[in-house]
Amino acid sequence: MKIAFFTDDYLPHIHGVATSIKTYREALERLGHEVYIIAPNKPGHDDHDDHIIRMPSINNYVFEKRPTSVIYPGLAKKLDKYEFDVVHSHMQFYLGLLAMSVAKRQGVPHFTTIHSLYTELIDDYPLMISAGLIAVTFGYPIMFRCKPILPFKDRSDIRDLRKEDAKSIMKRQGWRLTAEFANRCDYCISPSKHLAEILTNAGLTTPSSVFPNCIDTSRYTSATTENSPLTKLPGEKYIVCVARLSAEKRQHVLIDAMEQLNDPGVKLVLVGNGPTEDELIASVASRGLSDQVIFTGALSGDQVASILKQADLFVLASYHFDNQPMVFLEAAACGLPIVYCDERMTEGLTPKNAVLTDGIEGDAFAKVFADLLGDDKKRAELSAGALKVAKNFDSTKMAKDLVALYESAIRTKELEKARE
Structure with a gap:
């Protein structure tokens, strides 16, 4: 089977979406399928891989400087020669629209996975997110040749609009636009239950299912601390x-x-880089915590796995933003107890491997840290539970399930063609 993944988030940038796509690609290839990645061009980067097709790009600055594809008439035609069996978009803008055109031209099923809750970023990136929503609000009706997609049911909603409602309306509009895109695909995948509920409430009607991200568990179970850039001293405990x-x-x-x-x-141990790095380092220094908070910067996947092997706890403090973080699966595969505060997240999180804090601020996390670090037996129980949980998300198993969805969609598409 020839499968095309379309994404504006891909290597060499290392983050959850890129990691998920790479993991699925590798698992599908192990099953004997041929997977192409269509992604933005990254100046100066050479993939050395003829199955990665780079598109013209410009820089996007929502999180950081990162390339975003530029699409134009005639671009879809250039991909005709690959004769894909399935098109799978992992982005609902830019390359998502190109994926839609390619699937239509080639008469093959179009799957789309909704990875990111972009509308939840409006508080932190109001100008960029608002500008994007306005552009898509005008752009989708042109691309789809449909009536305007608006967040209001009727004029009374506009008359009753208050200034403080603006952000919630923008978020609602973002989800309506996302659902509208998905409704023009053959199948929609949501990595988490809470995202699936949001999309349903926003008007999703196309066939869909919750299909979590996956992980190559062997990479993490076999990892050692030798590749770690950190030296953990006897008696120290790491929260990563x-x-x-x-x-x-x-x-x-x-x-x-x-x-x-x-x-x-x-x-x-804070692994990663990003726009708030200098601010966080300054905050740590001003509190006299420079010896207790370690900033590693961006690391390779093998180095991250090694640090997770050194850790005693894994923690994530994001709240009502993340979908199904890949890092939870990576931590679980390393046998790490997980501490989190977002009650909406459930995939890969159970009472047998994770602890949900009572609040979302520092005091709630400090309480759980103290309880778990002071209880070796509890940590050992959670660690054993984590390894069991990780097996449910093994990439080979998940890839086989994805192939079954693809094959079903291909059969449906062939029946539709036969009836025409």
């Missing part, structure tokens, strides 16, 4: 967070927790 350093990931809450925990033997 792997995430982009940005407002929506809320690392400042974890720094608050470390100040309240007040235990020199416990180190908070």
Whole structure:
């Protein structure tokens, strides 16, 4: 089977979406399928891979400087020669629209996966997100040749609009637009239950299912501490967070927790880089926590796996932003107990491997840290539970399930053609 993944988020940028796509590609290829990646061009980067097709790009600055594809008439035609069996978009803008055109031209099923809750970023990136929503609100009706897609049911909603309602309306509009895109695909995949509910409420009607991200568990179970850039001293305990350093990931809450925990033997390891890095480093220094909070910067996948092997706990402080973080699966595959605060997230999180905090601020995290780090038996139980949970998301198993969905959609598409 020839499968085309379309994404504006891909390597060499390392983050959850790119990691998920790479993992699925590798698993599908192990099953004997041929997978192409269609992604933005990254100047100066050479993939050395003829199955990665780079598109013209410009820089996007929502999180950080990152390339975004530029689409134009005639671009879809250039991909006719590949004769794909399935098109799968992992983005609902830019390359998502190109994927839609390619699937239509080639008469093959179009799957789309909704990875990111972009509308939840409006508080942290109001100008960029608002501008994007306005552009898509005008652009989709042109591309889809449909009536305007608006967040209001009737004029009375506009008359009753208050200034403080603006952000919630923008968020609602974002989900309506996302659902409208998905409704023009053959199948929609949501990595989490809470996202599936949001899309349904926003008007999703196309066939869909919750289909979580996957992980190559062997990579993490076989990892050792030898590749780690950190030297863990006897008696030290590591709390590790792997995430982009940005407002929506809320690392400042974890720094608050470390100040309240007040235990020199416990180190908070923040893996990643991003726009708030300088601000976080300054905050740590001003509180006298420079010896207890470690900033590693961006690391390779093998180095991240090694640090997770050194860790005693894994933590993520994002709240009502993340969908199904890949880092939870990576932590589970390393046998790490997970601490989190977002009650909406459930995939890969059970009472047998994770602890949901009572609140979303530093004091709630500090309490859980103290309880778990002081209870070796509880940590061991959660660690054993984590390894069991990770097996449910093994990439080979998940790839086989995805292939079954593809094959079913191909059969449906062939029946539709036969009836025409």
